[in-house]
Structure formats: C-alpha cells, structure tokens
Amino acid sequence: MGRGGIRRGAGRPKGQGKYNEPTKPIRIPESMISDVMKYLSIKGYKLPLYASTVQAGFPSPADDYIEQQLDLNQHLIKHPTATFFVRAAGNSMVGAGIHSGDILIVDRSLNPKSGKIVIAAIDGQLTVKRLSKTSKGLYLKAENDQYQAIKINDASDVVIWGVVTSVIHKV
Amino acid sequence: MGRGGIRRGAGRPKGQGKYNEPTKPIRIPESMISDVMKYLSIKGYKLPLYASTVQAGFPSPADDYIEQQLDLNQHLIKHPTATFFVRAAGNSMVGAGIHSGDILIVDRSLNPKSGKIVIAAIDGQLTVKRLSKTSKGLYLKAENDQYQAIKINDASDVVIWGVVTSVIHKV
DNA sequence: TATTTAGAATAATGTACATTATTCAAAAAA
C-alpha cells in the first residue's frame, strides 16, 4: 500500500547531465552532426594558452597559469565569410616571418593600408608583399633586399586580394 | 466542394531548407547554442586554401583554384585533449621561424624525438628549444648562436611539456 | 480554351511529451 506523502527536495539534481547545464534541441544538418558532436565534446576547441613565464608544478601545466582559453578559429578569423588562406611560396618575405610553405590567413574585408602585408595579384600571379605609400607613390615591397619594389599605378595590372593577418608555420 | 483527387508529384521539394539537406534535432547545452549556430552558419569554419600559383580572374578568387577547404582547428590540432598553446618570449628560436609573441601549438601526446622542437620547463621556467640527441647525450639547443645548448641528464631539473607542431605569427 | 483557385501533397522546423535516470524520504521490516 501507499508509502505516499510529499518528498520535499527529492528528484534528480540539476547539472547532472552530460554538459552540466540545461540543453535545448537544435536542428543540425545530417552531414554536420558528427562535426558538431566533436565540437561539443571538446567545448568548441577552446584550449588553454599559457604565458611563457609559467613556473608551475610539473609535469602537468597548472590551471593557475592559463592566460586564457583560446579557440584558434575565433581568435584568428574575425570575418569568416571574407577570409581565405593562401600557401606562401618563395622567400621574399622572410623578414616578416613568412617562409615558403606557410599558410597565410587573409582577410578581404580589411582596408589595405600602408605598412600592411597584403596578397596581391600581379599580372595574374599571387604574391605577398608589404604595401608602402611614400611621397613617390604606392609600392609593393618585399622584405628581402634581393627583390625590387613594385610600383602601383593605374597602368599596372595589380589587384590587392586582401590583408594578411597571421602566418601559420609548421615546424 | 471537393476539388479532390490525387496530386502526384505535389508537395514541397526536398533540399529547400536552410541547409539544403535533412536535419535532426540534437540537444545542445544552452551556453553553446550561439557558438554552434555560428559554427553552422559558416559550415564549420571551413575556408578555402589557395595555392600560391593561382592565376585566376579578378577581383574575386575563383573556386577553380582552391587547393582545399580547411578548418584551422581540425588542420592544426590532431589531439584536442592533449594540445595547448604557449606564447613565445625571447628570440632564441628565430632560426626556426619562432618570434617573440608568437603562439605555439603544443601537442603533449607526441613523442619528443631528436630534432623536434619542444617546450621544456628548465628550473621552472618555460622555454622552447630543439631536442638533439648526439653521441655525447641529450641536449636542448637554441636556434641562435648566442645561446648555449643545455645538456639533459638525470640530475638536471628539466621536464619536456610537449612537442611544438605549429607557430602562429601575427603580422 | 486560358486563367484562377482551393485543396492535396510533402518537406522543414520547433517544441511538447513520453521515457529514462537519479535522488530523496516516508513507511515497512528487521
């Protein structure tokens, strides 16, 4: 028979689920379900960034010295729809830390101001150069003495594709 | 009255939805709903990677010259749970393309073999050096003549934190 | 005949609900 009566405080406690917080069902295209699951499982690729002055206990980096949690995509790509990557070739920009084979992150929505490193198409060939505005005009300069600066004028077949924001170098 | 009868072929056509493919409701923790939505809206941060030899029509990069679609996180981080970032300080590794202020991607799950660039804690201070095994023993070498190699032995207070896989350099 | 209209058909979408999991405590049993 009944063992009834109120059970104040009973019930499954909050925050016991997979994510320790309430969830909502969101429709996900089938082809991306596994990607989204992965994304969720590692909390959106947010990984710890340590300052180089860490003096933590070993062997595991201690949480106390985490500078911030970083998601590479969010950190490096401010305008996803206007951003693309280019693989660098040649050594004309080693002075700017750009080596052959590096992946350059290029933002088309940024204004190509003087001093910025840009991706330019010169006669249909992609190159990475530093934009330089002087009293003599607008130039594309290599960061390497062996290369000559290229003057930009109305006659020249030069199109700026975008501004380089970061360089990814595999070691 | 009835205008009945079968309507073969009637109905909303497939692939008319937001994603042009079938969807399934997946539960998402509330704090990540906006992140996931963003992730979906740009198809998982997969952006085009162009080869440097592109000779496309202007001013927009043509799809024909896309080398591949790249997601930085997936491309650079193979072991999310074992990976962290460290901000580099000092110029001891400029020869390897590592400059002060760069963000290093470090994988703790990789074996620190000779020749690899590693993050090591020496007397509690983090440094980035190249691991070098010679007949004389194991060394941590800077890629810069002004720094001296550090010999690793049982007595030395050196712990390898992980192997550097990539360098991110802001320009 | 040509045009319009009112369902019929079917995909997309968000959410209510049934189910499952978990914890609590009153009542029963020891």
Place this chain on the structure above:
DNA sequence: TTTTTTGAATAATGTACATTATTCTAAATA
C-alpha cells in the same frame, strides 16, 4: 532503533507530432 524498500519527485534526453512553408494540379471560372 536501524535498515530496507518503494514510490514520489524532478532533471535529462530523444523523438513524435503539430505547425508552417512550399509546390503541384484538378476543378472551377472566365
């Protein structure tokens, strides 16, 4: 009294279903 049992309470979770959107065509109309 102490221990065990059993239903109450409530969160987590996946999915069925009601709703909405869209297109098609037979019948009605001009």
